[in-house]
Amino acid sequence: MKNCLECNYAFTIKDRFKIIFTGKLSCKKCNTTYRIKNSIYRSIYYLIVYFSIIFASPIFTRYKGISLSFLTRVLILIFILNFFTIAYDLIPHKFQKYTKIK
Incomplete structure (x- = not known):
């Protein structure tokens, strides 16, 4: 959601990080909260x-060019x-739907 449905406040990236x-998106102007x-898209x-x-993890765990331990490679994959699961919530797009709480 780019803008608040009530007051048309443009949400900043800081608001989306919250x-x-x-788990809630709050408008600073009208105090409307969205969840x-x-x-299905999510x-x-x-x-x-x-x-x-x-499917990409075996590529990282078997790569011989950089000497990293297995634990380090698992931490990189995590x-x-x-990053990619959080990015879906941070980027405003039409597939992300919100419900009004307050």
């Missing part, structure tokens, strides 16, 4: 990300997975 921790609605995106990480 979704990660609270992310689960949709599920499809998460499935694509998870499967691509699962970081990449978290």
